[in-house]
Amino acid sequence: MSIEVKNIHKRFGNFIALDNVSLNFPQGELTALLGPSGCGKTTLLRIIAGLEQADSGHVFLDGEDASGQHVRERQVGFVFQHYALFKHMSVFENIAFGLRVKRRDVRPSESEIKKKVMSLLELVQLDWLADRYPPQLSGGQRQRIALARALAVEPRVLLLDEPFGALDAKVRKELRRWLRRLHDELHVTSIFVTHDQEEALEVADQIVVMNKGRVEQIGSPDEVYNHPASSFVYGFLGNVNLFHGRVHEGVLDSGGIAFDAPDHAQAQDANGIGFVRPHDIEVERYTADAEGIVARLRRSHAIGPLAQLELVRADNAQLIEAVISTERYQHLGLTEGETLIVRPKRLRVFVNESASQSA
Template identity: 80%
Template sequence: MTIEVQHIRKQFGQFQALDDVSLQFPNGELTALLGPSGCGKTTLLRIIAGLEHPDSGSVLLDGQDASSSHVRERQVGFVFQHYALFKHMTVFENVAFGLRVRPRRERPSEQQIRDKVKQLLELVQLDWIADRYPPQLSGGQRQRIALARALAVEPRVLLLDEPFGALDAKVRKELRRWLRRLHDDLHVTSIFVTHDQEEALEVADQVVVMNKGRVEQLGTPASVYNAPASPFVYSFLGNVNLFHGRVHDGVLASGDALFDAPGHGGVQNADGIGYVRPHDLDVERYTPGQQGIVVKLRRAHAIGPLAQLDLERADNAQLIEAVIPNERFAGLGLKEGETLVVRPRQIQVFVDEGGGI
């Protein structure tokens, strides 16, 4: 199923939850709605499901306007963050629930229900706990059962609201890999809400980055990470160093350092900020006359394959974070307090055009 939302607006009192949002969700793909708390991603998901109604705009399912359709008519499966399983029902009965409450003329036979539930429990690799109750399960098991229950009604679209938000980091990582494999097998058009950048970039086919009720950027995980469209996207997706300064004739001057500012050759003496990710900084010992940013090594955290360096600029005392391979760090033999020089391999400069950046 293809899903499209057109010019969706939603306000709660004085709070503008969604502000003219238009998006397309391709058939059979897994899309992540990513953004901070309060950005509108869950409200948008609930509007697509039919659990909320927009103040204006429309929801199209396979090209048909479904804005006035009841949630049951939209044939969506919804998975909540806190499972929403029935504690007094066994795992088997929880998964069977959506089939049993169908109108009599649409309800499968008891044998068909049993076969379907057995198939789904095998799919989520939990057929061996069919007779247990939700309080007897781990958080990860409960979420997989919630997903099986959502799939039982054969939804045309699967919606997941922070599906792994209540789980610890290790279980989250395991489950998101499992979700990706499951999606590759089923190819159900799916949308999931998350505020976890790593989760969205690892699992999704496309990522929608949202902020203050609007879409900041839509694209593949690689495109939104490697080519952020705005300062917000750059700052939200992973750690980043900010270099404030003035842009003039394609150059950003930040303290004593000068950086190329591609695409801003015609800019004359404007405020600008350069964005550089920690792993895009080259680090060397300082020798007089070298080009780059002169810094002092304040602290090194070298555990695992990467060394994280906390650096202080010599010209303005700004703290910078650099990440280099641990082998490189060991080879340089760096000591805290040493003077170094760093140079960005890649920098993206945004110019303040009057609206603030």
């Protein structure tokens, strides 16, 4: 099923949760709504589900205006962060619940329900837990049961609101890989809400980055990470170093250090911010004639294939984060407290965007 929202506006008192949002969710794809708390992503999900009504705008399911439809009519499967399983019901009964409350004329027989539930338990790889109760399960198992329950009614679309937010990091990583494999098998049009950038980049076909009730950027994980449309997107997707300064005729001056900004050749003494990811920072030993930024190595952490460095600029005490290979780190023989030269390999400059917006 394809999903489209047009000109969705939603206000809670004086707070604008969604400000004229229009989006397309391609059929059979997994889309992540990504953004900080309060940006409107869960509100949008609930409006698509029919759990919340927009003040204005429309929701289209397969081209049909579903804005006035009740949640039951939309055939939506919804998975919440905190599972929402019935504690007094067994795993089997939890999954069967949606099938048993269907209207009598469309309700499956008991034998059909049993067959359906057991096939779903096999799908989520928990068929051996059919007789257990939710309190006897781990968090990861409970969330997989919640997903099986959502799939039981054969939804036309699957909506997941921070589905792994209540789980620890290791289980969360395992489950998102599992969700991706499951989606590749079922191809149900799916939308999931997350504020975890790594989760969105790893799982989604399409990412919608939201901020303050508006859409900042839509694209594939590669597009939004490597070609961010705004300073907000750049700063939100992963760690980033900021170099504030003035941009004049294609050059950003940040504390007396000049960076090329060819995209802004027409700029005339404008406020600008240069963005550099830690892995795009080169590090070498200090020499008097070396070109670059002089910085002191405050702290280093070299475990595994990458070494993370915290450096402090000599001129303005700004913190710079760099990531280099452990092999390079060992070759240089770096020690905390020594003076180094750092150089951005790739820097993206945005003009006339405030520091508060980009932080």
